[in-house]
Amino acid sequence: MADQHTPDSNEPSGASRLPAAATEPGWERAALERIALAAISEQRAARRWKIFFRFVTLGVVLLLAWAVFDFSGDKVSATGRHTALVTLEGEISADTNANAEDIDSALDSAFDDAGTAGVVLQINSPGGSPVQAGIINSEIRRLRAKYPSIPLYVTVGDMCASGGYYVAAAADKIYVDKASIVGSIGVLMDGFGFTGLMDKLGVQRRLHTSGENKGFFDPFSPDTPKMDAHAQEMLDQIHAQFIEAVRQGRGKRLHETPDMFSGLFWTGEKSVEMGLADGFGDTDYVAREVIKAPDIVDYTVKESITDRVARKFGAAVGSAAVHAMVLGGKLNLR
Structure with a gap:
């Protein structure tokens, strides 16, 4: 018969090889909370960039409007002789x-x-x-x-x-x-x-x-x-x-x-x-x-x-x- 491997009493078991946090009660809930917080942070960052680009677009539109309406050449500032x-x-x-x-x-x-x-x-x-x-x-x-x-x-x-x-x-x-x-x-x-x-x-x-x-x-x-x-x-x-x-x-x-x-x-x-x-x-x-x-x-x-x-x-x-x-x-x- 083939020799069967008998676990060494000193070798750690599968449960004992998990991180310490995973062996604590409720670790699944903590992991989900961390994932949810990361997703919320990403959404906030994306929202901030979206607001930034909207302000840039608004600035460009206002600049074009200023160029169109203020430089038509119809007005000359009052001056002396x-x-x-x-x-x-x-x-x-x-x-x-x-x-x-x-x-x-x-x-x-x-x-x-x-x-x-x-x-x-x-x-x-x-x-x-x-x-x-x-x-x-x-x-x-x-x-x-x-x-x-x-x-x-x-x-x-x-x-x-x-x-x-x-x-x-x-x-x-x-x-x-x-x-x-x-x-x-x-x-x-x-x-x-x-x-x-x-x-x-x-x-x-x-x-x-x-x-x-x-x-x-x-x-x-x-x-x-x-x-x-x-x-x-x-x-x-x-x-x-x-x-x-x-x-x-x-x-x-x-x-x-x-x-x-x-x-x-x-x-x-x-x-x-x-x-x-x-x-x-x-x-x-x-x-x-x-x-x-x-x-x-x-x-x-x-x-x-x-x-x-x-x-x-x-x-x-x-x-x-x-x-x-x-x-x-x-x-x-x-």
């Missing part, structure tokens, strides 16, 4: 920051402030919409007549061309840098024609209109002499309006040359010689030396976050479709 600044930056268009509504609103606020000693319109623009530029030009002339004791000066940055100069011509005086680009008094209509490419690809354009001229400037239809003549007539009319605005604004200071209204542009130094500008200086110089009010208050309308999103969305969805599918060409002063 000062130079009012309005900035026109970039392409002049209804769907950019340099739109007539915002520029006119800023100019109105600047002139209406009792502390304004003079207004500086700071321009850095290659041009843009003749309609938007014409509206701003008219508003400047209206405000100058309404507030005859408050001068309006234009200071030019890198560029004041075409539609930008259309706006500037209404000012009392124009100050430039010697290297600024000034002029480009002309009008253009740009677009594309795809008829040759469509023929090569075997694509047929199917355009149905009511009215024999409704399909004018469609980029997928061929040019016609009548269409070209009509386009040129429109361009010539707008060009004449532009020239008249320049002559009216600059008066006898203008030294007209055969190329002045041809669409050419010149340096700021040459523009002073031609009478397109009056002198050299930036905004600080004009405020300090010309207006004699070195304190500058900015009245420029600042675009809010919601406006920026809406403007970009609207421009992407609406403007591209209108220009590409309806007009096929875009009038520009640049």
Whole structure:
């Protein structure tokens, strides 16, 4: 027979090998209590983190709301005698920051402030919409007549061309840098024609209109002499309006040359010689030396976050479709 193992009297039994706490009466209840307390602690920690993240989210929302409502550019703090600044930056268009509504609103606020000693319109623009530029030009002339004791000066940055100069011509005086680009008094209509490419690809354009001229400037239809003549007539009319605005604004200071209204542009130094500008200086110089009010208050309308999103969305969805599918060409002063 196989030998049977007989437990040594000195070897501890299974019960005696358990921890001392497990041999005490009610140890199961104590273990459950410890497990329950640990679970409650974890729940409390999770709740604290949840509250923390809620406060962070609330802070972000409040910050965005503050940015939207407090930086709309509609309010300017009250101040003493000062130079009012309005900035026109970039392409002049209804769907950019340099739109007539915002520029006119800023100019109105600047002139209406009792502390304004003079207004500086700071321009850095290659041009843009003749309609938007014409509206701003008219508003400047209206405000100058309404507030005859408050001068309006234009200071030019890198560029004041075409539609930008259309706006500037209404000012009392124009100050430039010697290297600024000034002029480009002309009008253009740009677009594309795809008829040759469509023929090569075997694509047929199917355009149905009511009215024999409704399909004018469609980029997928061929040019016609009548269409070209009509386009040129429109361009010539707008060009004449532009020239008249320049002559009216600059008066006898203008030294007209055969190329002045041809669409050419010149340096700021040459523009002073031609009478397109009056002198050299930036905004600080004009405020300090010309207006004699070195304190500058900015009245420029600042675009809010919601406006920026809406403007970009609207421009992407609406403007591209209108220009590409309806007009096929875009009038520009640049």
